[in-house]
Amino acid sequence: xxxxxxxxxxxxxxxxxxxxxxxxxxxxxxxxxxxxxxxxxxxxxxxxxxxxxxxxxxxxxxxxxxxxxxxxxxxxxxxxxxxxxxxxxxxxxxxxxxxxxxxxxxxxxxxxxx
Amino acid sequence: xxxxxxxxxxxxxxxxxxxxxxxxxxxxxxxxxxxxxxxxxxxxxxxxxxxxxxxxxxxxxxxxxxxxxxxxxxxxxxxxxxxxxxxxxxxxxxxxxxxxxxxxxxxxxxxxx
Numbered sequence: 001x002x003x004x005x006x007x008x009x010x011x012x013x014x015x016x017x018x019x020x021x022x023x024x025x026x027x028x029x030x031x032x033x034x035x036x037x038x039x040x041x042x043x044x045x046x047x048x049x050x051x052x053x054x055x056x057x058x059x060x061x062x063x064x065x066x067x068x069x070x071x072x073x074x075x076x077x078x079x080x081x082x083x084x085x086x087x088x089x090x091x092x093x094x095x096x097x098x099x100x101x102x103x104x105x106x107x108x109x110x111x112x113x114x
Numbered sequence: 115x116x117x118x119x120x121x122x123x124x125x126x127x128x129x130x131x132x133x134x135x136x137x138x139x140x141x142x143x144x145x146x147x148x149x150x151x152x153x154x155x156x157x158x159x160x161x162x163x164x165x166x167x168x169x170x171x172x173x174x175x176x177x178x179x180x181x182x183x184x185x186x187x188x189x190x191x192x193x194x195x196x197x198x199x200x201x202x203x204x205x206x207x208x209x210x211x212x213x214x215x216x217x218x219x220x221x222x223x224x225x226x227x
Contacts, residue, residue, distance in 0.1 A: 004157070031212070042120075042203055042217035043158070056214060091157055101146060101213055105157030 002026070004106035006092050012112045013082055021077040021109045025094030032075050033103060034067060037089040046090075049075060082113045116141040118206050120218025127194050128226055135221045137204035138186040144206040146213065147187050149178060152201045152220075161202075162189070165209075194225045 005024045013019050025032050031050055035043040045059040049069045060066070064082075069075040079086055089110050093103035117140040127133050139147075145166040150158035164171045164178045164187065171178050175194075180187040191198055201222050205215040 033213075035217075040219070042118075042219045043205075043215070045214055045216070048212060048214065050212070056212065093157070095213065101148070101163065101209065102160045103148075103213060103215070105150075105159065107155065107157050 004092055004094055004104050006090075006106040006109050008109060009107065010110045010112075012114065014114050015084060016081055018078065018080045019082055019111065021079075021090050021111070023075045023077070023092030023106060025073060025075070025092070026104055027073075028096070029094035029104070030072065030097045031095040032069060033093045033095075034075070034077050035091045035093065036061075037091055037108070039088070043091060046077070079111075082111075084113050087111055087113045116144055116206055116208075116216040118204060118216050118218045120204050120221060122221060123219065124222045124224070126224045126226065129194060129196060131194055131225075133191045133194050133198070133223055133225075135189045135202055135204070135223075136186060137188070137206075137218050138184075139206040139216075140185065141206070141208070142182075142185065143208045146207050146209040147178070147180060148205050148215070149176075149189050150203045150205065150217075152203065154200075158203060191223075194223075196225050196227055199223055199225045 007022045034046040047057040064080045067077045089108040091108045093105045120137045148163035151161045152158040177190045201220045204218040
């Protein structure tokens, strides 16, 4: 079946604008993760969903960042009033139901804030 | 919280040579250590993982070793091929059914023909 998909693949926005990034996990995967990858850096955990609830959102950098998941499937990461330091690749990953560890990553959304 | 350091940041080898990437972690409670390979323009892909009850694991040309006492783990690639060229990330987590992975900063491996 299809892997994790993310859209858009690239997003260029102006400072101060809001952006929405979308993640479609693999069908049947109950857990979903968002990460941020800044240039030359590792992946930084943002938030984790189990079903539609987010037990851990400790990695969200500020209250400008929010995420939701509906129907236990699609997730949207929203960044309000974007800043230049928000420029990064945003990656989404999903895992099978409990007991499986492998996180399957999407190709990411490259966000550039001018 | 957990902190993972990874070395080297770049590694250049000739085709057929071995490559070794090393990581250290800070939280002795961590018990799951995956390695991911990221090719240009793609998301990371799991290549091998190890749990803290195992000291070594092999899968064809790749192997991972874990030293719990020293809190470090390493990725070994033998007989490297040009298609092994990519960025490799180590990670660590405490497996509670929820994998809050803490990643290293990555190693760019270049295998020259």
